[in-house]
Amino acid sequence: MTQQSVATSDKLDAAVLKVAGVVVLGAIMSILDVTVVSVALPTFQTEFDASYARVAWTMTGYTLALATVIPLSGWAADRFGTKRLYMVALALFTIGSGLCATADSIGELIGYRVLQGLGGGMLMPLGMTIMTRAAGPHRIGRLMAVLGIPMLLGPIGGPILGGWLIDTASWHWIFLINLPIGVVALIYAQMALPKDAPEPSESFDFLGMLMLSPGLALFLYGVSSLPEAGTFSAAKVWAPMLVGGALVVAFVLYSFKPRHPLLDLRLFRNRSLTIASVTLFVFIIAFMGAGLLFPSYFLQVRGETTLAAGLLMAPQGIGAVITMPIAGILADRVPIGRTVPFALALIVVGFFGFTQVDPQTSYWLLEGSLFVMGLGMGGTMMPIMTSALRTLQAQEVARGSTLVNILQQIGGSIGAAVMSVILTNELNGSRPIPGAVDPSGKPITEAGLAIAAQQRPEILQQMPVDPSIIERGLDFAARSFAHTFWVAFALVLATFIPAALLPRRRTPAQPLGDDESAQARTPVVIH
CATH class of the missing domain: 1.20.1250.20 (MFS general substrate transporter like domains)
Known part of the structure; x- marks a missing residue:
């Protein structure tokens, strides 16, 4: 079945569902990992003799990494191809999981969680790009219902799985369990995803990246340091927030100048x-x-x-x-x-x-x-x-x-x-x-x-x-x-x-059009 016939049909057929299986498997890894770690925070406090604010960085570091790579996902998908980049993201996430299980200190665990986040941050946007290429944006509601599977399994299965592994084995297994799933997902992606034909359609906004990604990371670092510091007057809170906020503001002022900015704020019109x-x-x-x-x-x-x-x-x-x-x-x-x-x-x-x-x-x-x-x-x-x-x-x-x-x-x-x-x-x-x-x-x-x-x-x-x-x-x-x-x-x-x-009032969906490169870049993520 051709891509066009898939995109114009009303239902999600077998060809689309085959691709969706890859995306759902990757999403389950990423989303389960967030909810599993959430119930492990008290265990980390005990194991590493650290405060709650300190161990919360195992969640925050992951989030910082997500925020850093999300702006790059769309351009990178065009430049390197969605299949290739998706498999790299799966590999990064899986390797990061294995390293997390080897952590001997809370600092090491936070660092390895950042590596996980660099992969996890791309899994959902790239997965949705791949699915929209197959099904078309006019069926986004149905696509989101399919991707709702891991979103539902996360809140239900994550805390239960994490609690069971911690109580019956050890905290290491909340990360080790991702290794076999990651290997299966990589093999499945290699077999099921269509071959890449990358066609870069936009120049990369390096100046925007130098402002936005570090700006977001610094700002969120300052915000996330607040629980541990307990006050905005602490230098580790206000200093990165100030520098990060200044970089983000500079990006906002700059982003209306280039034709293809890293983040298109014109869309807020x-x-x-x-x-x-x-x-x-x-x-x-x-x-x-x-x-x-x-x-x-x-x-x-x-x-x-x-x-x-x-x-x-x-x-x-x-x-x-x-x-x-x-x-x-x-x-x-x-x-x-x-x-x-x-x-x-x-x-x-x-x-x-x-x-x-x-x-x-x-x-x-x-x-x-x-x-x-x-x-x-x-x-x-x-x-x-x-x-x-x-x-x-x-x-x-x-x-x-x-x-x-x-x-x-x-x-x-x-x-x-x-x-x-x-x-x-x-x-x-x-x-x-x-x-x-x-x-x-x-x-x-x-x-x-x-x-x-x-x-x-x-x-x-x-x-x-x-x-x-x-x-x-x-x-x-x-x-x-x-x-x-x-x-x-x-x-x-x-x-x-x-x-x-x-x-x-009912707003009709925008037509797909003939621009396949635009069709190929439709990351939607609820992470």
Whole structure:
């Protein structure tokens, strides 16, 4: 079957699904890795004797690498070919996984996670480029429904798999498991993906790259250093943020001059793209930032095992399983201004349950809240992305999705940093235990001891304390989580403001046209 006949048919046939299998396999590796590591953070604290803010860099370093390579993906796909570049990304991710398992210090682990991120950052954009070449942008909604498979497996399977591997084997296996999957994915990609015929259509914007990529990396580094420093006045926070912000501003001013800038900000003249980007940006700051704290509450306040925490997170993914395929179909038929507000309302209802947490909150309430949030999430992110891309010309889709992905990475980093700072500051307000200090000489607080005892009960044998101290500490820790969730809840409510401007009338998809090079560059990523 020819590429044109595939692209113009109404359904995703066997030829498209064969290619989709490669993309889904790579996406499963990348997305599972993010969710698996999220439940391993407390384990890293224990294994490497490091603070939560320090081990959080295993997530942040990965995100920084993503933000750095995403702007380069579209140009590199044209220059070197999508198949060749996709296999390089798979190899980088797999090698990075193997190296992570050999890490002897938290610094080494963070460095290897950056290498993983350089590969992982290209997997989804390149995979979507390959799929759109086969199916055409007029079926983006259906494509997103197919790519929803790894997005659903991530929230469900990642925490469970990570918890099981950590509890039954060791943390090393959350990375080692990627090695056989990576080898299979490389063989499958070599067999299933069409041969490359790279035809560079644009000159590379080196000056833009020298401003944007380092600017983003420095800015996000400063933002992500905030939880560890605890204040904006720390040089490691404001200095990289200032330099990075200046480079990004310089790029913004410069980007309107070249014909083919690294990031085409002219596309923000498109009202639909702008509104969708703002809506997604605000939502991600709120939801993704707080989302990292859900398993932490189960681990630190409720004393659950890593596996149990993963299982307790499953209802969120199950809820998304129900709505995401439906949302993918509706996105091609119904204006999202009529559906997304209802999905956001479900998230608000579910989120409210976590603002009420205490050390004995009913698991029925918490699991029900996660399920309702999952229902809402499945009907929010994918339709917003689909709606934005439908209004772009074929040659604009790659650049438009790159814009949205950069905003998504910035929003996720800001959200994680802000929520971590709020939670850390709240916990630091706990009453210190008279005469108790940690190895660094810092006073041990009631909340700090209670959280440590929940994860390692043997601590109480080494340091006998009045049980009322542990009880007060857990109460304080739970209130700290609740206060942090209230901030995220307010931000989710703020998402309704830009969401009210989403299109409520049907907008026809832009025609594919005859420009096959434009057709070949359509990276869409929800990472």
